[in-house]
Every structure is written in structure tokens, then in C-alpha cells.
Amino acid sequence: xxxxxxxxxxxxxxxxxxxxxxxxSEGYRCYALSVFYGQRHAAELNAARNVAQQxxxxxxxxxxxxxxxxxxxxxxxxxxxxxxxxQDGIPITYVPARNTVLxxxxxxxxxxxxADHIFVGVNAxxxxxxxxxxxxFIDAFEQLAGLATRAGVEGHVMRIHAPxxxxxxxxxxxxxxELGVDYAITVSCYQADSDGRACGRCESCRLRREGFRxxxxxxxxxxxxx
Amino acid sequence: xxxxxxxxxxxxxxxxxxxxxxxxSEGYRCYALSVFYGQRHAAELNAARNVAQQxxxxxxxxxxxxxxxxxxxxxxxxxxxxxxxxQDGIPITYVPARNTVLxxxxxxxxxxxxADHIFVGVNAxxxxxxxxxxxxFIDAFEQLAGLATRAGVEGHVMRIHAPxxxxxxxxxxxxxxELGVDYAITVSCYQADSDGRACGRCESCRLRREGFRxxxxxxxxxxxxx
Numbered sequence: 001x002x003x004x005x006x007x008x009x010x011x012x013x014x015x016x017x018x019x020x021x022x023x024x025s026e027g028y029r030c031y032a033l034s035v036f037y038g039q040r041h042a043a044e045l046n047a048a049r050n051v052a053q054q055x056x057x058x059x060x061x062x063x064x065x066x067x068x069x070x071x072x073x074x075x076x077x078x079x080x081x082x083x084x085x086x087q088d089g090i091p092i093t094y095v096p097a098r099n100t101v102l103x104x105x106x107x108x109x110x111x112x113x114x115a116d117h118i119f120v121g122v123n124a125x126x127x128x129x130x131x132x133x134x135x136x137f138i139d140a141f142e143q144l145a146g147l148a149t150r151a152g153v154e155g156h157v158m159r160i161h162a163p164x165x166x167x168x169x170x171x172x173x174x175x176x177x178e179l180g181v182d183y184a185i186t187v188s189c190y191q192a193d194s195d196g197r198a199c200g201r202c203e204s205c206r207l208r209r210e211g212f213r214x215x216x217x218x219x220x221x222x223x224x225x226x
Numbered sequence: 227x228x229x230x231x232x233x234x235x236x237x238x239x240x241x242x243x244x245x246x247x248x249x250x251s252e253g254y255r256c257y258a259l260s261v262f263y264g265q266r267h268a269a270e271l272n273a274a275r276n277v278a279q280q281x282x283x284x285x286x287x288x289x290x291x292x293x294x295x296x297x298x299x300x301x302x303x304x305x306x307x308x309x310x311x312x313q314d315g316i317p318i319t320y321v322p323a324r325n326t327v328l329x330x331x332x333x334x335x336x337x338x339x340x341a342d343h344i345f346v347g348v349n350a351x352x353x354x355x356x357x358x359x360x361x362x363f364i365d366a367f368e369q370l371a372g373l374a375t376r377a378g379v380e381g382h383v384m385r386i387h388a389p390x391x392x393x394x395x396x397x398x399x400x401x402x403x404e405l406g407v408d409y410a411i412t413v414s415c416y417q418a419d420s421d422g423r424a425c426g427r428c429e430s431c432r433l434r435r436e437g438f439r440x441x442x443x444x445x446x447x448x449x450x451x452x
């Protein structure tokens with residue numbers, strides 16, 4: 001049986017690594033795509049490369065998009081600090097239209113590959129309240145994807161898979177562990193150091209740390225201050 | 227009366243220059259955005275800068291996205307030649323998901339600016355049959371735009387304006403001339419030389435040349451071979 005091709009967005013963090021493992025376990029041949037939009041450090045790129053290799057991605061590409069040109073987020077404007085306490089509303093780490101940009105690039109690659117499947121690790125349970133992590137956003141992007149590409153013209157469907165969307169962080173970690181994800185090589189922290197060590201204080205670190213605690217699993221994350 | 231802010235996608239070609247002129251004539255304060263996705267030459271960037279200035283854009287930014295990493299088009303893969311005869315179906319100059327990527331970046335900047343309006347110069351009459359120039363695509367992106375951003379959460383609407391979508395090339399040129407667009411400084415050619423001189427043979431040149439002819443207007447384009 002020939003494998004079905006899928007593009008999998010891969011940041012190098014916990015969620016996208018788990019998503020790649022799930023796509024692989026469902027039998028997809030995975031083309032991992034990392035998009036570096038201005039916020040990232042070499043450690044996160046290294047993490048994405050290591051994860052792609054560990055989980056058997058068929059190919060891995062990196063596209064640079066300098067979203068610092070528009071700023072507006074603590075992740076893309078060096079003058080805005082990453083908050084280390086919980087925030088009300090949509091936090092300043094939200095990058096305007098980021099997931100639309102990521103999915104658009106994944107869509108481009110999928111079309112070049114004639115792949116009809118895209119996987120993205122968005123999650124709407126233990127998440128930071130970003131508008132572009134909601135199920136309605138994913139549904140709208142799937143609608144758009146058909147119309148934006150040859151798929152719509154040629155009468156086939158482009159599927160956007162968001163397998164984590166309804167899971168808690170603990171459930172995500174549990175599934176990933178069963179599928180053999182090595183979370184020690186993933187980097188979720190918004191402000192990891194150049195060796196990939198996590199700050200332990202940002203929202204992303206807090207959600208991740210609580211996920212391991214709630215899953216009753218040892219947290220393999222290497223923290224700067226631990 | 228305070229001006230309403232809009233992001234206007236500006237390639238430096240005829241259609242986007244006309245779109246900017248139309249947005250300006252409707253009273254919008256225009257933030258012009260050029261996205262260089264790998265296919266472009268310095269001449270097109272210069273054209274975009276000159277057009278932004280000539281038509282009174284409030285700001286102009288350029289974002290690089292290296293879509294050559296995924297290729298799949300004569301515009302982003304140097305090994306695929308730009309065709310100089312008419313093609314059946316979706317031509318090889320179609321860049322997979324390009325307009326989705328462009329609109330996603332425009333959406334990001336609009337959100338940073340708290341602007342609820344985006345203008346894009348897509349056209350579905352005298353065009354090359356690209357799927358992402360059709361009205362249904364624009365409608366789907368407008369749906370997505372509300373869900374992807376704070377707009378949806380905060381209950382306001384993000385509008386995608388495609389004022390050229392139902393116009394012939396001759397009509398577009400007629401409107402632009404009335405609004406004072408200097409088409410001599412625009413570059414539409416898929417393979418213009420470093421001085422911005424057009425090949426006169428590619429699909430984009432053919433549509434443009436026919437537009438001036440049908441509008442009974444002098445074509446100010448500088449051709450390599452003229």
C-alpha cells in the first residue's frame with residue numbers, strides 16, 4: 001500500500017512533535033515544514049530538525065518569513081517583553097495572523113507535492129487564548145484551502161487535520177509518550193536560551209510543566225533555573 | 227474626518243498600482259505591503275517603492291518569504307521557464323497558495339495596525355486562470371480573516387476589498403489613468419530585466435498590452451524588444 005503524503009507544521013515544540021508522531025502512526029508519509037518568522041532561536045530550529053529525524057519525517061524544510069517587519073507581538077518585537085505572569089484576554093505573545101501564514105505556506109508546499117493533507121498542532125484546551133487556535137478557524141482554513149488551490153478546480157478536497165484541538169496538555173503528552181516522542185529534544189519555551197534550555201516562567205513553559213504534572217509523568221524539560 | 231486605515235498589497239504591477247489609487251481615492255490611509263516571495267527582481271521592488279510614493283501611501287513595507295524553498299512554479303523555480311505562448315488550464319506561472327500567503331501577511335499587518343480593511347488587486351476577467359483570483363476565494367479569505375484575528379473575538383469585521391475582480395484589463399487601465407496612476411513606473415512582466423524593461427511575450431505582458439490596446443490608450447511600458 002502506498003503511503004499518503006501530508007505536510008506537517010513542525011515548530012520543534014511539544015504539540016507539533018506529537019502531531020507529527022500521530023500523523024506517522026496513521027501511516028502518512030510526512031513532509032515536515034518549519035516556518036521561522038522572526039521570533040526563533042537556533043535552539044528551536046535544532047529541535048525541529050532533531051524531531052523530524054527522530055520521528056521519521058520523509059523530508060523537512062525551513063522557510064524564513066520575517067514577521068518582525070510588522071511586529072505587534074512579544075515574539076516578533078524585541079522591545080516587547082515576554083510576560084512571566086498570567087495575562088487576561090489575548091496575550092501579547094499572540095503573533096497576528098501567524099497560524100494563517102503558517103498554514104498558507106503549508107498549503108503551498110502541499111499543492112506542490114500534490115498532497116491533500118496538512119497537519120497542524122493547534123490546541124484549544126490548555127492554550128493561551130489565541131484566536132487562530134479555535135476549531136472555527138481551522139474549519140474556515142479548510143474551506144479556503146479548497147478554493148485557493150488546484151484542488152477546488154480539480155474537484156478534490158484539501159484536509160486540515162488538527163488532532164490535538166480538543167485534548168488537554170496531559171492527554172497530548174500521554175499520546176506522544178505512547179508513540180515514542182522524545183520530549184527532551186523538543187523546545188516549547190518562548191525565550192529558551194541558545195542551548196534550548198527553557199525559562200520555566202513563560203506561559204508556554206507553565207502549560208507544558210502542568211501538562212507533565214497532570215499526566216503524572218516526569219518532565220524531561222531542561223530548565224535554565226532548575 | 228479621520229482617515230480609515232487599510233493595508234494594500236502592492237507588487238509594483240499595473241493591477242496593484244490601480245488598486246492603491248482606488249483605495250486612496252476612497253479616502254483610505256494606505257499602508258502598502260510588498261511581499262517578495264522569491265521570483266522577483268530588483269526592478270519590481272523599485273517599481274513598488276516608486277508607486278507607493280507616487281500614489282501617496284502612508285507607509286510601505288517589504289516582507290521576504292522565500293517560496294523558492296517549495297518551488298513548483300515558473301516564478302519560484304529557476305529551472306522552470308516562463309512560457310511565451312498561451313497555455314491550457316492553470317499555467318505553470320501559478321505560484322501555489324501565493325495569494326493566501328500574501329493575504330495572510332497583509333492580515334497580520336492589518337491586525338497590528340488595528341486596520342479592518344485589506345485591498346488586493348486580484349482580477350478574474352483578463353487573468354491567467356489562477357484559482358486564488360476567483361471571487362469565491364476572496365469571500366472565503368474574508369470569512370477566515372474574522373476568525374483568525376482579534377476581530378472575531380472583539381466582534382468587528384475584517385473586510386477584504388478586491389475592487390478589480392470584475393473589471394477587464396482595459397477598464398482597470400481606464401480607471402487608473404483617471405486617478406493619475408503613472409503606468410510607466412509599474413512592472414507587470416514575469417521576466418523583466420534589471421531595469422524593469424518588459425519581455426513583451428509572457429502572459430502578463432500579453433494581458434497588459436491588450437489592455438492598453440482595448441482601452442485605446444498609449445502603452446507606456448518599456449519593452450526590451452520594442
